[in-house]
Amino acid sequence: MSWLSKTLSSTIGRKLIMAITGLFLVSFLFVHLIGNVALFYDDGGASFNKYSHFMSTAGIIRVLELVLVLGFGAHIWTSIQLTRLNKMARPEGYAYELKPAKEVSWFSRNMGLSGSIVLIFLVTHLQNFYYRYHYEEIPYVVYAPAQLYPQAKNAPKEVVTSIDSVAGHTVLHVTQKQAETIAPQLNTEALKDMQQLVQEVFTKEWWFAILYVVAMFLLGFHLNHGFQSAFRTLGLAHKKYTPFLTNLGGLISILVPAGFASMPIYFLIKAFM
Amino acid sequence: MNLNLHIWRQKNKDTKGKMVSYQVNDINEEMSFLEMLDVLNEDLLRKGDDPVAFDHDCREGICGACSMVINGRPHGPTRTTTCQLHMRFFNSGDNVYIEPWRAGSFPVLKDLTVDRSAFDRIIQAGGFVSVNTGSAPDANEIPIGKEIADEAFNSATCIGCGACVAACKNASASLFVSAKISQLAMLPQGAAERKRRAESMIAQMDAEGFGACTNTGACAAECPKSIDLANIAQMNREFIGAKLTSELV
Structure with missing residues (x-):
């Protein structure tokens, strides 16, 4: 396999790793965004919580999670190696700074910076949602049939923290302990209330919401250059389709970050209206 | 016009250089940038100072020798070689900063002169076609085909000046190497050594210590011969194809 390690450790080989992992991460963004649209369903979090439950328990998803971690790891690690290599290629810089031509975008020259800020965001994002969901005590929720509401609404505080009625469901907000007794009684499964967690983070820890929006801006610029650049690195540049890929990258770089940023903005507006 | 020049002065490869300021007066706007430097050098010689060393040869924009970064742009504000840059692009009283190409692979020999042998070694590694000797x-x-001949010719117009390396934030030689690889990859004469050429030239490019390509397009924007960025994608294509199919292990 020496030819393979030689190929992948050359400058072009490393860029190929950046391109392939980068496009893979773009595909992840799409899946993540489409799934998270469930946050907007006004059904007491039923769709989103069921989706979260599936994403954190299904075997295939856990395997893909590992692939995703490897994808991020390879993208970040290779970028560090390339940055070092590129710095070494110009040990003595210009005394009078280079003035790039106007068609060269600032963000294409600062992918490391936009990527680093997105990485900082990613760490806080994982702490806020992934870590808390998996390892901290968070509220649970039980979805019961709607006709149960009149009967259940007077349940004592020791059994159920609070009860809501939304379209199609009676929503029982419970603690983990309460969930253990009440879920079997109703012959259903208690779910962690991810919807509630998301809402609390975005409204009570609003600085994360701001970091979220800022990071999405930078992600947009990162994607704007990265998407079309990845195809160039893979050897795909032609007057037939490069303009299309550049425009498609432009569209993705606006729609995907805007889609994500709409979530904290939605919760902030909802909380303060 | 009168100009305030700030020029990189460096005695030799082993000493540290610094920017030194000079004043030149009565510069004619019809002079080329190199002629303006000639005026400065004559002035320095008259005073008994060491003239500014800079590379130049054809002075008609086809040899690629006149390497200098002027006000942060290789070859200055226009998309030409420095010898074809005229003083009408400057105004009296301007500060003009002049530096050599900056890249670890292009060590400064003296003042504005750099050693571009790294490019020669990349060409020696595979930037040629083997032909029988004898009658032409x-x-x-x-x-x-006309279209292919035109495309190959566009790539072949690269004069190897190194402005792409100088302009790149990573000091990458990708545009130069890709122009040379693409030119021969497109032509039937280059077919026999196509895979070996891509592998050896890229290996040599890496061995010389040039950086990697981020596709910012800064190189193509500064190239006096308008070499297209698509050459780099073609180089990557040649590299991937060669690595996957060549007999070299």
Whole structure:
């Protein structure tokens, strides 16, 4: 396999790793965004919580999670190696700074910076949602049939923290302990209330919401250059389709970050209206 | 016009250089940038100072020798070689900063002169076609489509000046190497050594210590011969193809 390690450790080989992992991460963004649209369903979090439950328990998803971690790891690690290599290629810089031509975008020259800020965001994002969901005590929720509401609404505080009625469901907000007794009684499964967690983070820890929006801006610029650049690195540049890929990258770089940023903005507006 | 020049002065490869300021007066706007430097050098010689060393040869924009970064742009504000840059692009009283190409692979020899042998070694690694010696082959003996001939010619116009390396934030030689690889990859004459050429030239490019390509397009924007960025994608394509299929292990 020496030819393979030689190929992948050359400058072009490393860029190929950046391109392939980068496009893979773009595909992840799409899946993540489409799934998270469930946050907007006004059904007491039923769709989103069921989706979260599936994403954190299904075997295939856990395997893909590992692939995703490897994808991020390879993208970040290779970028560090390339940055070092590129710095070494110009040990003595210009005394009078280079003035790039106007068609060269600032963000294409600062992918490391936009990527680093997105990485900082990613760490806080994982702490806020992934870590808390998996390892901290968070509220649970039980979805019961709607006709149960009149009967259940007077349940004592020791059994159920609070009860809501939304379209199609009676929503029982419970603690983990309460969930253990009440879920079997109703012959259903208690779910962690991810919807509630998301809402609390975005409204009570609003600085994360701001970091979220800022990071999405930078992600947009990162994607704007990265998407079309990845195809160039893979050897795909032609007057037939490069303009299309550049425009498609432009569209993705606006729609995907805007889609994500709409979530904290939605919760902030909802909380303060 | 009168100009305030700030020029990189460096005695030799082993000493540290610094920017030194000079004043030049009565510069004619019809002079080329190199002629303006000639005026400065004559002035320095008259005073008994060491003239500013800079590379130049044809002075008609086809040899690629006149390497200098002027006000942060290789070859200055216009997309030409420095010898074809005229003083009408400057105004009296301007500060003009002049530096050599900056890249670890292009060590400064003296002042604005750098050693670009790294490019020669990349060409020696595979930037050629092997042909039989003897009488020259007949013209048009091998039919080549007009579009392909044009494309190959566009890549072949690279004069190896190194402005792409100087302009790149990573000091990458990708545009130069890709122009040379693409030119020969497109032509039937280059087919026999196509895979070996891509592998050896790229290996040599890496061995010389040039950086990697981020596709910012800064190189193509500064190239006095308008070499297209698409050449780099073609180089990557040649590299991937060669690595996957060549017999070299």
